[in-house]
Amino acid sequence: MLKEFKAFAMRSNVIDLAIGIIIGAAFGRIVTSLVNDIVMPPIGLLLGKVNFADLFINLSGTPYATLAEAKAAGAATINYGVFINTVLDFIIVAFVIFLLVRQINRMQRPAEVKPAAPTTKECPYCFSTISLKATRCPQCTSELKTA
Numbered sequence: 001m002l003k004e005f006k007a008f009a010m011r012s013n014v015i016d017l018a019i020g021i022i023i024g025a026a027f028g029r030i031v032t033s034l035v036n037d038i039v040m041p042p043i044g045l046l047l048g049k050v051n052f053a054d055l056f057i058n059l060s061g062t063p064y065a066t067l068a069e070a071k072a073a074g075a076a077t078i079n080y081g082v083f084i085n086t087v088l089d090f091i092i093v094a095f096v097i098f099l100l101v102r103q104i105n106r107m108q109r110p111a112e113v114k115p116a117a118p119t120t121k122e123c124p125y126c127f128s129t130i131s132l133k134a135t136r137c138p139q140c141t142s143e144l145k146t147a
Contacts, residue, residue, distance in 0.1 A: 027093070027096075028089070031089050031093050034092065039088065040052050040053075052081040052082075052085055053067070053082060053085060055081025055082075056078060056080065056081060056082075059075070059076040059078065060073075060076050060077075062075060118132065123139065123142065125140050126139050126140040126142070130144075
């Protein structure tokens with residue numbers, strides 16, 4: 001059973017999947033940083049110096065100035081600013097994956113299909129279809145020249 005597991009784990013598709021997951025996780029962190037550190041600050045500035053990561057609805061009744069204070073106190077909150085950042089993360093990742101798959105599909109060309117070798121030919125006298133191996137036409141009984 002150990003040999004079977006080793007053979008399974010060492011197949012290229014399992015290793016490719018593991019590499020894809022690792023690269024995907026790293027890419028996810030890059031996109032999260034892009035959204036939180038580069039995209040959202042200018043949008044927040046345009047909307048009146050709003051930090052989307054601090055947008056929340058306090059359900060506890062006790063007022064808190066920031067989301068960090070509310071979390072530290074263990075207050076129940078609806079963190080819609082974090083949700084907006086996560087949605088933007090998803091949209092960017094989905095768009096990049098779309099572009100990647102689109103490019104891969106463009107690079108893959110359909111395999112060239114070679115036409116099958118002909119098995120018939122045309123009689124030069126009556127123009128009926130006959131076998132390539134025929135020496136006499138079955139329709140007009142003409143003798144055929146061998147090529």
